[in-house]
Amino acid sequence: MKTISLFCLGVCLTVAAPLAAQQHPSIVTANALKFLNTPYVAHTLEQEPEQLIIRCNEVDCIILVEYVMALTLSGESDCRAHTAAFADRLRQIRYRNGEVNGYASRLHYVAEWIENGVKAGFIEDITAAHSPHTQTLRLNFMSTHPDSYRQLRNNPAETARMAETEKRLSGQVIHWLPKEELPDEGLSWIQDGDILALTTQADGLDVSHMGIAVYIGDELRLLHASSQKEKVVIEDVPLRQTLANNKGWTGMRVLRLIL
Numbered sequence: 001m002k003t004i005s006l007f008c009l010g011v012c013l014t015v016a017a018p019l020a021a022q023q024h025p026s027i028v029t030a031n032a033l034k035f036l037n038t039p040y041v042a043h044t045l046e047q048e049p050e051q052l053i054i055r056c057n058e059v060d061c062i063i064l065v066e067y068v069m070a071l072t073l074s075g076e077s078d079c080r081a082h083t084a085a086f087a088d089r090l091r092q093i094r095y096r097n098g099e100v101n102g103y104a105s106r107l108h109y110v111a112e113w114i115e116n117g118v119k120a121g122f123i124e125d126i127t128a129a130h131s132p133h134t135q136t137l138r139l140n141f142m143s144t145h146p147d148s149y150r151q152l153r154n155n156p157a158e159t160a161r162m163a164e165t166e167k168r169l170s171g172q173v174i175h176w177l178p179k180e181e182l183p184d185e186g187l188s189w190i191q192d193g194d195i196l197a198l199t200t201q202a203d204g205l206d207v208s209h210m211g212i213a214v215y216i217g218d219e220l221r222l223l224h225a226s227s228q229k230e231k232v233v234i235e236d237v238p239l240r241q242t243l244a245n246n247k248g249w250t251g252m253r254v255l256r257l258i259l
């Protein structure tokens with residue numbers, strides 16, 4: 001065991017990383033810790049016309065992950081004092097091929113968000129290399145729940161564009177790790193700072209939550225923007241328990257930033 005001390009907003013956490021995690025110094029976790037206690041706010045990107053929105057003081061689950069990734073990839077340390085390099089990175093992470101071109105250009109489904117990051121060369125799909133479990137994507141949640149999305153409500157043309165994206169992604173086979181296979185102490189191939197996309201049993205959806213893997217003592221925990229706790233937290237129980245407590249979450253995809 002190696003012990004790393006990380007400082008953040010007056011809180012000092014001692015993070016014990018298992019052997020495997022030592023190979024990848026966790027700059028990702030250090031950046032994520034800067035967002036601890038940031039308020040959870042939903043729907044912050046829903047502005048028209050579509051534009052790159054950067055609001056470091058309010059996040060939802062995927063937006064937190066995106067800011068942490070953009071900081072890490074641009075080598076910057078402060079989201080609020082970000083430069084153009086941070087904004088460029090964020091655009092590459094959030095939009096298909098890095099281009100902002102209306103609502104449909106945003107990567108709404110985590111499956112496509114991952115596909116885009118892998119294609120662009122900044123995300124590695126770790127589950128694909130380590131878990132034999134696969135599932136076939138069947139995506140239609142947004143086009144079948146248009147009333148839940150401001151830009152789709154009463155907008156059949158935009159909803160049709162979304163359905164086209166869903167059709168393109170559906171049928172793809174992805175690797176995932178069922179939650180029953182995750183022990184309290186994590187797994188050797190899951191490193192501190194890995195990005196976790198929690199898979200769901202909801203019809204027509206692939207992933208319903210995201211966060212960051214953090215090893216504390218002998219436990220793998222979830223650092224995330226929690227809608228329940230209304231802020232960014234590290235859960236105080238192992239991720240195994242966090243997953244067991246939520247029947248909607250079936251397991252996860254594990255992703256790693258390529259630095």
Ligand code: 2YP
Pocket residue numbers: 042043044045060061062063106107108109110141142205207208209210225227
């Ligand atoms: C995404 O939802 C939205 C994007 O439209 C939005 O709802 C979908 C399919 N996508 O641009 C983005 C940023 O706000 O959020 C996320 C959502 O997680 C919620 C908000 C959370 O736990 O904080 C991503 O897709 C990550 O997991 C799912 C989840 N959406 C649903 O459960 C419908």
